[in-house]
Structures are given as C-alpha cells and as structure tokens.
Amino acid sequence: xxxxxxxxxxxxxxxxxxxxxxxxxxxxxxxxxxxxxxxxxxxxxxxxxxxxxxxxxxxxxxxxxxxxxxxxxxxxxxxxxxxxxxxxxxxxxxxxxxxxxxxxxxxxxxxxxxxxxxxxxxxxxxxxxxxxxxxxxxxxxxxxxxxxxxxxxxxxxxxxxxxxxxxxxxxxxxxxxxxxxxxxxxxxxxxxxxxxxxxxxxxxxxxxxxxxxxxxxxxxxxxxxxxxxxxxxxxxxxxxxxxxxxxxxxxxxxxxxxxxxxxxxxxxxxxxxxxxxxxxxxxxxxxxxxxxxxxxxxxxxxxxxxxxxxxxxxxxxxxxxxxxxxxxxxxxxxxxxxxxxxxxxxxxxxxxxxxxxxxxxxxxxxxxxxxxxxxxxxxxxxxxxxxxxxxxxxxxxxxxxxxxxxxxxxxxxxxxxxxxxxxxxxxxxxxxx
Numbered sequence: 001x002x003x004x005x006x007x008x009x010x011x012x013x014x015x016x017x018x019x020x021x022x023x024x025x026x027x028x029x030x031x032x033x034x035x036x037x038x039x040x041x042x043x044x045x046x047x048x049x050x051x052x053x054x055x056x057x058x059x060x061x062x063x064x065x066x067x068x069x070x071x072x073x074x075x076x077x078x079x080x081x082x083x084x085x086x087x088x089x090x091x092x093x094x095x096x097x098x099x100x101x102x103x104x105x106x107x108x109x110x111x112x113x114x115x116x117x118x119x120x121x122x123x124x125x126x127x128x129x130x131x132x133x134x135x136x137x138x139x140x141x142x143x144x145x146x147x148x149x150x151x152x153x154x155x156x157x158x159x160x161x162x163x164x165x166x167x168x169x170x171x172x173x174x175x176x177x178x179x180x181x182x183x184x185x186x187x188x189x190x191x192x193x194x195x196x197x198x199x200x201x202x203x204x205x206x207x208x209x210x211x212x213x214x215x216x217x218x219x220x221x222x223x224x225x226x227x228x229x230x231x232x233x234x235x236x237x238x239x240x241x242x243x244x245x246x247x248x249x250x251x252x253x254x255x256x257x258x259x260x261x262x263x264x265x266x267x268x269x270x271x272x273x274x275x276x277x278x279x280x281x282x283x284x285x286x287x288x289x290x291x292x293x294x295x296x297x298x299x300x301x302x303x304x305x306x307x308x309x310x311x312x313x314x315x316x317x318x319x320x321x322x323x324x325x326x327x328x329x330x331x332x333x334x335x336x337x338x339x340x341x342x343x344x345x346x347x348x349x350x351x352x353x354x355x356x357x358x359x360x361x362x363x364x365x366x367x368x369x370x371x372x373x374x375x376x377x378x379x380x381x382x383x384x385x386x387x388x389x390x391x392x393x394x395x396x397x398x399x400x401x402x403x404x405x406x407x408x409x410x411x412x413x414x415x416x417x418x419x420x421x422x423x424x425x426x427x428x429x430x431x432x433x
Contacts, residue, residue, distance in 0.1 A: 003027065010044040018057040018375035025061035029160040035167060042164070042173040050178040055220060056227040058178070062186035065160035069109070069136075069192035074143050076105045079279045080193035082184060084217075085117040086206040088380075092120045092150070093256040095279060097309040100147035101299045107143045109157065109191045110289045113364050113372075117129045117205075117355060118252065121152045122364075126249035126330055126374035129367040130318035136183035148312045149327050156187045180207075181220040188189035188230075195231040195282035198222070199275055202429065203240035205351020211236065211429050218432040233278050234432040237271055238425060241349040244268035248363040248377015250329040257323055260306045267383075271427055273297060278431070295357060330375035332398035338411045340388045348416035349384060357410040361399055376400055378411070384425050388417060 001023050010016060016024075024041065027033040050058070071078050079099065083089050096106045113119035121132050132152040134142065141147035161183050168174045180253030188196050197215035200208065200218045208214040218234035225232025245264045246255040258264035259272055277292035299305045309322040322328045358364060379396040383387050395411050397404055 003033050003041075007037060007040045007044060010041060010048055013048045015051055016054055017059075021057040022061050025058070025065055025160045027349060029065045029163060030256050038164070038167055039171045039173075042168060042171060042176075042179065046126045046173045046176045046366040052220070052223050052227065055178045056224050059182040059185045059224050060228060062158050062160040062164070062182060063189040064159055066156040066190065067154055068190055069154075069157075071105075071107050071140070071143075071192040073140050074105050074107055076103070077154075077195055077283045078105050078107050078193045079197065079283045080106075080108060080188055080191060081197045081199065081275060082188055083199040083281060084184070084201050084207055086201040086239040087117060087351040087358075088244045088247045088252065089118065089201070089239075090120075090123060090244065090246075090252040090256050090268075091199060091272055091275055093123060093253065094259050094268075095276040095340075096148050096150060097260060097312060098272070098276040098296055098299050098305045099279045100281050100312070101308045102283070102295065103147065104280060104285060106148040106150075107139065107192070108148075109153045110150055111153050114332060116177060118247075118249070118364060121148060121254050122372055122374075123249045124150060124316075124318075125372075126253050127313055127318040127322055130313065131316050134180060134316070142315050146308065146311050146315050148308065149316065150312075153187070158190045161186045174263065175207075177213075177217055177220055181217060185221055185224045185228075187230055193230065196225055196233075196276045197275060197282060198232065198234040200234050200236045201239035202236060203238055203351060204348075204353075205242060205355055206239035215227065215430060215432065218430070222432050231282050232386065233282060235275060235278060235430040236432070237428050238429070239351055240425065242351050242354050242380060243271065245380045245383065246326050246377065247354060247358045247380070248361070249372065249374040250331070251377040251379065253322070253329055254326045257306070257309070257326060260300060260309055262300050267425070267427055268269050273300075274428055282362065332375040332377075332400050334397075334399045334402060336397040336404055336408070337393040337401065338395040338397065338408055339391050340382075340390055340394050340415075340417060341412065341415050343389050344387075344419050345421045346384050346386050346388060346391040346394070346415060347418040347420070347422045349380070350414040350416075352376065352382070353410050353414035357407045357414070359399070360407050360410070361404070363382050373400055382415075385422055387421075
C-alpha cells in the first residue's frame with residue numbers, strides 16, 4: 001500500500017477502505033508518513049468529503065492510536081458529555097454533580113482552554129488544592145465512591161488526532177465536517193464512555209456559525225456514535241453571547257455553585273437542566289425527557305446536587321468549604337466598571353470578543369504554554385434584551401493589574417446597544433438523536 005495512491009484515490013473522490021484508513025492513521029502516528037503527504041490527503045478530504053463509513057473508520061483508527069480507557073470496573077452506564085466550546089461554558093461543572101446525584105457514573109476526562117474558549121480542567125484548578133491528575137485506580141475508585149470524577153486528558157489519548165489537528169491548523173483544513181466530527185468523537189470513544197451527549201454550540205463565540213452547519217456536524221457525530229455502538233444525542237445550543245454572566249476560572253466556579261444552589265442565571269440553568277436531562281435519559285434513569293427535566297430540577301431544589309459537588313471537590317483534594325464560602329476562591333485585586341455609552345437595549349454581545357478580552361486579562365491562554373490567572377475575569381451585568389441607561393455598568397472587569405484600557409475597548413466594541421428591543425434569545429435550536 002502506498003500513501004501516494006491513497007491521496008490520488010481520495011483526490012478523485014473515491015472511498016477509502018477501513019484497512020486503508022488504518023494504514024494512513026497508523027503510519028502517520030508512527031512517523032512513517034510525512035507531513036507533506038498527510039497535508040495533501042487532508043486537503044483532498046476537505047474538498048471531496050467522506051462517507052459515513054469512512055468517517056467512522058477514521059474515528060476508530062484515531063481512537064485506537066493511543067490509550068483506550070477501560071471503565072469496565074465502574075458499575076452502570078457511563079454517560080459522557082462534550083461541548084464544542086464557547087465562552088462562559090461551565091455546563092460540565094454543573095451537570096456532572098446533577099447526573100452523579102441521580103446515580104449515573106460520570107467518569108470525565110476534560111481538556112484545558114485555548115484561545116477565547118475556556119477549559120473545564122482550568123476552572124476546577126481554581127479551587128484551592130483540587131487535583132486534576134489521578135492514577136487510573138484512584139479515578140475509578142472516586143467514580144465508584146462518589147459517582148463522579150473529572151481529570152485532565154491523558155497525553156496518550158488519541159495521539160493521531162493531536163498530530164493531525166496540529167497539521168490541520170497550519171494547512172487551512174480545520175473547518176471540514178468529517179475531520180471535526182472524527183476529531184471530537186475519537187477522543188470520546190477512547191475515553192471509554194458507553195453513551196455521549198454532545199452540546200454543539202452555534203454563534204459568534206462558537207466554531208459553528210450557522211444552525212445548518214451545526215446540524216450537519218451534530219448529525220455526523222451522532223451517526224458515528226451509533227455506528228460504533230455508543231448511544232449518542234446532540235443538542236444544538238446558542239453561543240451568540242457568553243453562557244451565563246461570569247467568564248474566568250474562579251468566577252465560573254462561583255456561578256456554577258449558584259446554579260447548583262438554585263439561585264443561578266436563568267438561561268445558564270435552563271441549558272444545564274436540558275443537558276443533564278438528556279444525560280439521564282441515556283443513563284436509563286428516566287424514559288421521557290419531561291420526567292428527566294423534572295427529576296433534574298428536583299435534584300437541584302432538594303440540595304443533593306450541591307452536596308455531590310462538595311463531596312466531588314473533597315475527593316480530589318480540593319477545599320469543599322468554597323461551596324459555602326466562595327470568598328475562599330482566588331479574587332482579583334481590582335474591579336473596574338465598563339459603562340454604557342448610550343441608552344437603549346442590548347442587541348448583541350460578541351461572545352468571541354468577550355472571550356478574547358478575558359484571555360488578555362490572563363483568564364485564558366493565547367499559546368499552550370501560557371500560565372493562567374485563576375482570579376481574573378469578567379461579570380456581564382447586562383445581557384441581550386436588557387434595557388440600559390447611559391453611565392450604567394454593562395460589565396465588571398476583575399483584574400490583577402490597573403492597565404486594562406485594551407480590554408475595556410474590546411468589551412465596548414463587543415456590546416451593541418440599539419433603540420429597539422431584540423427578539424428573545426433562543427437557547428436550544430435542535431436536538432439530534
């Protein structure tokens with residue numbers, strides 16, 4: 001088998017066999033196939049696409065290129081959740097304890113943030129003492145004891161995907177649905193879950209900008225899951241504006257605690273309840289979405305979700321007192337208010353700009369090796385649809401330095417204030433099963 005023949009085959013729009021895809025992925029991971037040939041194949045895939053059989057074969061080959069996590073020692077249906085990324089997206093921190101409180105094991109491996117989107121692992125590390133690195137034995141024991149553990153992704157999880165993603169990044173082949181879908185699902189398959197809920201974001205702060213593209217990606221990933229015997233559901237949710245009101249690591253832990261207490265932002269709470277309800281459906285706790293939603297709300301109201309969050313923090317070495325005393329979390333030295341420059345209604349908030357502004361404060365990374373400041377971030381005092389008067393605070397900046405003019409300028413540019421009230425924000429666009 002020669003790589004040049006396979007490039008020619010895909011360039012001609014023909015279908016690659018499972019064996020050919022295994023040869024490509026294995027050869028590239030081991031260094032036998034050079035970057036220039038892989039780049040040519042990625043561009044051929046970008047233009048010619050892939051069949052659902054090819055995408056499933058690519059997913060499985062990438063998943064099998066490294067460690068395949070074995071969760072068989074954990075009793076019950078292991079349900080995982082993945083978000084395609086956004087700004088202020090703290091859903092994993094909220095749904096994990098809720099779903100665990102319903103008896104569904106949550107054995108989650110999460111990534112770090114890069115660019116304008118945050119990572120679950122970084123947020124958890126804002127909790128004093130919290131350990132995101134556990135041995136396999138400690139991870140499984142934590143899930144069996146508390147029904148939940150969240151750890152950092154192993155460096156050996158789908159290494160083929162890591163290598164291919166770096167190449168896609170510099171060859172203008174990132175935004176290909178077959179390549180995005182197989183990249184996401186390879187890590188989920190390698191992580192060992194039995195069932196997967198996918199939260200596909202659309203809007204200014206998301207990778208997918210239109211509902212149509214999000215539907216195609218969601219359908220592709222759900223089909224991969226089914227072909228590989230993983231029960232999979234995708235929810236298409238809004239990321240036109242940041243999710244919730246807090247951006248930044250410690251800030252988002254505080255807001256997650258508020259939601260688990262039942263006093264959180266309404267829109268964030270609704271999205272979290274929907275995601276948790278679909279997870280509990282896949283975990284076979286409920287047989288209808290309506291019953292699942294009701295059950296999830298009850299878990300929040302009766303305090304069990306918050307209690308599970310406390311136990312989860314303690315089991316991974318963190319200080320559970322942060323739940324009742326959020327002042328124990330890192331706090332920034334300075335607060336600055338960004339004021340509205342006119343009267344009207346908030347019509348738009350560019351989520352990507354807000355994410356970049358938070359990153360400039362130190363809440364995120366521009367480069368992989370950048371250090372994070374857990375204390376800094378933003379509080380959105382006004383969201384889309386809110387009325388505002390000139391001089392009123394639209395956003396609070398939490399900073400550890402006084403020079404924040406660039407950040408303030410970005411926030412002002414991200415907010416669009418008009419005289420007319422906008423249409424209500426649609427939180428959930430579609431569910432793909």
